[in-house]
Amino acid sequence: MSDDTNTKDSPAKKSDDMMSGIGGIFDVPGGSKKKKKKKKAADTPPPAAESTEEDAAVEEDAAAKDTSVEEKPARDDSNVDEQPKPEAAQPAKKKKKKAAAAVEGVFSTSASDDDDIDLSSPYLDDEDLGDIAPPKNPMIKVLVGVVIVLLVGIVGLVHHFTGFGDNFVLLLQGNYQEEMLRRARQAEEEHLAAQLAAMPKFGTLTFAGGPVGATIKLNGQIQYGQVGGEEGPWRALELGPTTAIQNLSVRDDHHIEVSAPGHQPTSIKLTEGMWQDSGNGDYRYHYTATLSPADAKYGQEFAQRMEMDAENDFYGTATINTIPSGARLLINRNIALDKDGNELRTPVTFDTYYIRDEESGELKEYQVRVDTPPDRGDRLELTFPDNDELPNFLTSINRRSWTCNWKDEAETKRLPEDASIQLHCDYTWTLEKDFNAINTYIAEREAEFERIQAQQKAAQAGAGAEAEAAPAEGEQG
Incomplete structure (x- = not known):
C-alpha cells in the first residue's frame, strides 16, 4: 500500500504526467485560430530537458484548479494495480487536457478551448471578451451627433443662399441636367415676356x-x-x-x-x-x-x-x-x-x-x-x-x-x-x-x-440675341 502510494506520488510519475500534459499540446485539436497557433508551436519543438521540480509544481497547481472547477469527487488511487474502469477513463482524459491547457498557457500565447484568452498581455482586448460586446465610449455618440448637426446646418445655409441642396438631390437622382435645361427654358420665356412687357406699345x-x-x-x-x-x-x-x-x-x-x-x-x-x-x-x-x-x-x-x-x-x-x-x-x-x-x-x-x-x-x-x-x-x-x-x-x-x-x-x-x-x-x-x-x-x-x-428694331434685336444665348446657357448649366 505504501509502495503504491509512493509510486503514485513519485517524481517520476509526476514527470510522466507532466510530459503527458505536454503531449496534449500536440494531440488535442482546437478552433481555427487555435490550430494556427498550435501549428506555430509545432514548428518549434519543445525543449528536450527533463521536467524540473518547478514544472511539477505547476502541473500540480493546474490539476488542483481543474479539480476544484469541475467539483468532481476525489478518486481513490490506493490500489494502483487495479484495472481502471471504463467510466473513469474519460475524466482522466479531461484532466489531462486541462493540465495540458495549463501548461500550454505557460509556454504559448494560445487561448483555451473555451475562452481563447491571450495571457501574454495583462490587459483584455476585444477578442478576450468573446460574445460580450465591448463597452462603448458615450462621447463618440455625442461627437457624432454634433457633427451631424453641423453638417445639416451647413447644408441648410448653403441651400438657403445658393440652392445647392436641391441641386445635389437632383444630381443624386440623375435629373440635374434635365432640370437645368427646363430652368433655362423657363428663364428664357420669362425674360422674353418681361421684354415684351417692357417694350413700347x-x-x-x-x-x-x-x-x-x-x-x-x-x-x-x-x-x-x-x-x-x-x-x-x-x-x-x-x-x-x-x-x-x-x-x-x-x-x-x-x-x-x-x-x-x-x-x-x-x-x-x-x-x-x-x-x-x-x-x-x-x-x-x-x-x-x-x-x-x-x-x-x-x-x-x-x-x-x-x-x-x-x-x-x-x-x-x-x-x-x-x-x-x-x-x-x-x-x-x-x-x-x-x-x-x-x-x-x-x-x-x-x-x-x-x-x-x-x-x-x-x-x-x-x-x-x-x-x-x-x-x-x-x-x-x-x-x-x-x-x-x-x-x-x-x-x-x-x-x-x-x-x-x-x-x-x-x-x-x-x-x-x-x-x-x-x-x-x-x-x-x-x-x-x-x-x-x-x-x-x-x-x-x-x-x-x-x-x-x-x-x-432695337427691342426685336435684343429679344433675338437673348433667345439665341439662352439655350447655350442652359446647356452649360
Whole structure:
C-alpha cells in the first residue's frame, strides 16, 4: 500500500504526467485560430530537458484548479494495480487536457478551448471578451451627433443662399441636367415676356359720332394728316367715320377733345387700361363723340340747316387769318381774286370772290355758300408760293362748320312770319391757322416715327440675341 502510494506520488510519475500534459499540446485539436497557433508551436519543438521540480509544481497547481472547477469527487488511487474502469477513463482524459491547457498557457500565447484568452498581455482586448460586446465610449455618440448637426446646418445655409441642396438631390437622382435645361427654358420665356412687357406699345385711335367735321384735339393740339402723298397738302383731322390717329403710345395717358361751332365740346382721358389688344400687339380704341347743341334753339337751327331747302339760298362771310400772313386762297382749285382781279391773301374777310375764266379771261363772281351739299363743301387750299418751307393746308367750307349769329330783334321783325329759322342767322365761317406750328408738328411727327421704328428694331434685336444665348446657357448649366 505504501509502495503504491509512493509510486503514485513519485517524481517520476509526476514527470510522466507532466510530459503527458505536454503531449496534449500536440494531440488535442482546437478552433481555427487555435490550430494556427498550435501549428506555430509545432514548428518549434519543445525543449528536450527533463521536467524540473518547478514544472511539477505547476502541473500540480493546474490539476488542483481543474479539480476544484469541475467539483468532481476525489478518486481513490490506493490500489494502483487495479484495472481502471471504463467510466473513469474519460475524466482522466479531461484532466489531462486541462493540465495540458495549463501548461500550454505557460509556454504559448494560445487561448483555451473555451475562452481563447491571450495571457501574454495583462490587459483584455476585444477578442478576450468573446460574445460580450465591448463597452462603448458615450462621447463618440455625442461627437457624432454634433457633427451631424453641423453638417445639416451647413447644408441648410448653403441651400438657403445658393440652392445647392436641391441641386445635389437632383444630381443624386440623375435629373440635374434635365432640370437645368427646363430652368433655362423657363428663364428664357420669362425674360422674353418681361421684354415684351417692357417694350413700347402703340395703338390706333378711331372715331365716330357727330357732327361730322368737328375739330379733334389730342393733348391740346390739333392733329394733322397729309393728303395725296409726300407732295400733297396737310389737313386737320376732323370727326368722321374714317378718321384715325395712329402710333399713339399705349402706356401714356391722352386727353382727347372734340368741338364744333354751336355745340358743347366733349372730352375723354384715354388711359392704358382702356386699350384693347386685338392680337399681335395691335392695340385699338374706338371713341364715339356725339356733341350736343349748346341750346335748344341752336339745335333746331342746326337740324334745319342740315336739311335740303330748295326754296332758299343761304350765304355767309368767311374770315381767314394765318401765321405768317400772305397765304394764297384756292377755292375749288381756282385762285380766289377780288373784284379788281388781285389775289386774295391772308388775312382776309370776304363774302364774295372772283374766278378768272381761262378762255375769256373775264372775272366771274361767286358768293360764299352756307348750304353746300351735305356730304361735301367748297374745297379751300392755302399755299405760300413764295416760301417753299411752309406746307400747303387743305380744308373745306361746308354747312356743318358755319356759326349762326342771331339777328337782332329789329332785323327779326322784318322777316315774314313763316320765315325759316335759318333766315334768323347771320352765318360766319372762321379759320385761324399757324403754319409755323404745322411745320413743328410735322417735324415732331417724323422724329417720333423714326424713334418708334428704332426702338422697335432695337427691342426685336435684343429679344433675338437673348433667345439665341439662352439655350447655350442652359446647356452649360
